[in-house]
Amino acid sequence: MRIKDKAEEFNKYIKESKAITLIALIITIIILLILAGMTIGIIMNNNLINRAEDVKMQTEIARIKEEIQTNILDKQVENKENVSDNILKEILEKYGALSEEDKLIDKTLITNKGSYEIKVSEILNVKTVKDEPIIADKSGANAPNLDAIAQKTYVTWELNEEGTEYEINDKQTIQPDNWYDYEKGKWANIKTTNKVSETENLEAYWVWIPRYEYVVPTNATASQIEVKFIKKDQITPDTDKNYIIHPAFTNEGNGGFGELDGIWVAKFEAVSNTPTATNGGGNNSNLKVQVIPNNPSWRNIETKNIFTVSKKMTNNDEVLAGSVGDSHMMKNIEWGAVAILSQSKYGVYNSESINGEKGDKEYQIWNNSSTSYITGSVGTSKDAKSTEVLAYNSANGPKASTTGTVYGIYDLAGGAWEYVAGVIKGNSTDGSKDLYYASSIFGIPNHIKPEISALDFAKKYLNLYNYRTLNTDYHQYIIGDATLENKDWNKDCRYFAHTAAPVFTRGRIF
Numbered sequence: 001m002r003i004k005d006k007a008e009e010f011n012k013y014i015k016e017s018k019a020i021t022l023i024a025l026i027i028t029i030i031i032l033l034i035l036a037g038m039t040i041g042i043i044m045n046n047n048l049i050n051r052a053e054d055v056k057m058q059t060e061i062a063r064i065k066e067e068i069q070t071n072i073l074d075k076q077v078e079n080k081e082n083v084s085d086n087i088l089k090e091i092l093e094k095y096g097a098l099s100e101e102d103k104l105i106d107k108t109l110i111t112n113k114g115s116y117e118i119k120v121s122e123i124l125n126v127k128t129v130k131d132e133p134i135i136a137d138k139s140g141a142n143a144p145n146l147d148a149i150a151q152k153t154y155v156t157w158e159l160n161e162e163g164t165e166y167e168i169n170d171k172q173t174i175q176p177d178n179w180y181d182y183e184k185g186k187w188a189n190i191k192t193t194n195k196v197s198e199t200e201n202l203e204a205y206w207v208w209i210p211r212y213e214y215v216v217p218t219n220a221t222a223s224q225i226e227v228k229f230i231k232k233d234q235i236t237p238d239t240d241k242n243y244i245i246h247p248a249f250t251n252e253g254n255g256g257f258g259e260l261d262g263i264w265v266a267k268f269e270a271v272s273n274t275p276t277a278t279n280g281g282g283n284n285s286n287l288k289v290q291v292i293p294n295n296p297s298w299r300n301i302e303t304k305n306i307f308t309v310s311k312k313m314t315n316n317d318e319v320l321a322g323s324v325g326d327s328h329m330m331k332n333i334e335w336g337a338v339a340i341l342s343q344s345k346y347g348v349y350n351s352e353s354i355n356g357e358k359g360d361k362e363y364q365i366w367n368n369s370s371t372s373y374i375t376g377s378v379g380t381s382k383d384a385k386s387t388e389v390l391a392y393n394s395a396n397g398p399k400a401s402t403t404g405t406v407y408g409i410y411d412l413a414g415g416a417w418e419y420v421a422g423v424i425k426g427n428s429t430d431g432s433k434d435l436y437y438a439s440s441i442f443g444i445p446n447h448i449k450p451e452i453s454a455l456d457f458a459k460k461y462l463n464l465y466n467y468r469t470l471n472t473d474y475h476q477y478i479i480g481d482a483t484l485e486n487k488d489w490n491k492d493c494r495y496f497a498h499t500a501a502p503v504f505t506r507g508r509i510f
Contacts, residue, residue, distance in 0.1 A: 155205065167393075206266060280299045307461075331462065335481070368410070420504045
C-alpha cells in the first residue's frame with residue numbers, strides 16, 4: 001500500500017508538472033513493474049489466494065452470526081428471556097434458507113449473501129439458547145404432549161411477597177425450570193391464544209392429565225385413591241393390588257382414540273367469546289369457546305350446541321387454531337379421570353395442598369359458590385353458599401382446585417353443573433334404538449363423516465349407557481367414570497342419566 005500511495009503521488013506530481021522526463025518515466029515503469037510483480041506473485045501462489053478468500057468468508061460469516069445473535073438477544077430482552085423456536089426460525093430466515101431437519105438446532109442456514117452454510121447450532125450458542133429445563137417431577141408421569149398444540153405458552157404462578165395472591169406468568173414460550181411436579185400437586189399448565197383480529201383475542205388454559213392406573217375403591221365415600229402413573233406403552237395393569245388402567249387412556253376404553261400418554265383438559269368452565277352476565281353466551285353455536293377465569297361461565301346452551309362448539313375449536317378463527325389435536329366435549333369417562341386423579345396423592349392429598357389439615361382424611365375441594373357463575377371462584381369456606389367469593393389466584397383460591405394448589409382444575413365443585421358427553425341409549429332389545437338419544441340430543445348425523453359409521457362415531461365421542469328410568473340406578477356405571485367410585489365425592493351431583501334426563505350432568509349440589 002505504501003508503494004502504491006507513492007506511485008499515485010508521483011503520478012500526480014508528473015501530471016501537475018506537465019512534463020515527463022526520462023528519469024521520471026523510468027521510475028514510473030519501475031514502480032509499475034514492482035506493482036505488477038506483486039500481482040503476478042499472488043496469482044502464482046494459490047495457497048495465498050485461498051487463504052485470503054477463506055479469511056474474507058470467515059469474516060463475513062462471523063459478521064452474519066453476530067448480527068443474528070444480536071437480533072435474538074433483542075427478542076429475548078423484549079420477551080423476558082423467552083424466545084420460541086418459531087421466533088428463532090423467523091429471525092434466521094431473514095438471512096437465508098434453512099435445511100429440512102426436524103429440529104431447529106440440527107438445521108443449516110444457507111445465507112442469502114454469499115450462499116454460506118452456517119450450522120444453526122453455531123448461531124444458537126449458550127448466550128442465546130436456554131439449556132434443557134430442569135424437571136423436578138419424579139412421579140413417573142408422562143411428559144406433557146405438546147406436539148399437536150399450536151400458539152401455546154407455558155404457565156406458572158408465584159405467590160407474591162404479601163402472600164395475598166398468586167401472580168401468573170403465562171407468556172413463557174420456552175419451557176421453564178420445574179414447570180410441573182405432580183408429587184407436589186403441580187400439574188402442567190399451558191395457555192393457547194389466537195388473536196383473531198384487533199378486537200378479538202381468544203384464550204384458553206389447559207391442564208395435563210397423564211396416563212395412570214388405579215385401584216378401584218370399594219366404596220363411594222371421599223377417601224384417598226391409589227394411583228400410579230404409567231407409560232404409554234404399558235397396556236397391561238399391575239396385578240399386585242388389582243390396578244386397572246384408567247379407560248380414558250386406552251383405545252378400547254376411549255372409543256378409538258388410541259393408547260394415550262395423557263389428555264389436555266380445560267382448567268375452568270367454558271366461557272364464550274362474548275360472555276354475558278345472564279347466561280354467559282346462551283344457546284348459540286356460532287359463538288366461540290374460551291377457557292378463562294373471572295368470567296361468567298357459558299350456560300343455557302343445548303347439548304347439541306355444546307357438542308358443536310367443542311368440536312370446532314381447531315378451526316382457523318378459534319382458540320386452538322393450527323392445532324391438530326381432537327377437541328371435543330368432555331366425555332363422562334374423561335371427567336372421571338380428573339375426579340379420580342384428584343382423590344390421589346397427586347391431587348388434594350399431595351404434600352403442598354392447602355386443603356384441610358395434615359392428617360385430615362377428607363381433603364375436600366372447596367365450593368365455587370358464585371351466584372353469578374364466575375369461573376374459578378372459591379367461597380369463603382368448604383361449603384359456602386354466600387355471594388362472597390374469592391378469585392382462583394387469591395391466597396385461598398387453590399382450595400377450589402383439584403390439587404389444593406393453583407395448578408389444578410377449577411369449577412368441578414360448584415359453579416354451574418356441567419353437561420358431559422355421556423348419554424343413555426334408546427329403549428330397544430335389538431339395538432335399533434341404541435343411538436336414539438345420542439342422535440337427537442347430540443346431533444350426531446350432523447358430524448359423522450362417510451368413512452365412519454354413526455355408531456363408531458358415537459362410541460368415540462360419547463359414553464353410551466343402557467336405557468334406564470331411574471336416576472339412582474348406579475349399576476350401569478362404567479369403570480372409571482366416577483359415577484360409582486366418587487358418587488359422593490365433594491357432594492357431587494348424584495343423579496344417574498335416565499329417561500327424564502338422558503345426558504349426564506356433573507358438579508356439586510349446593
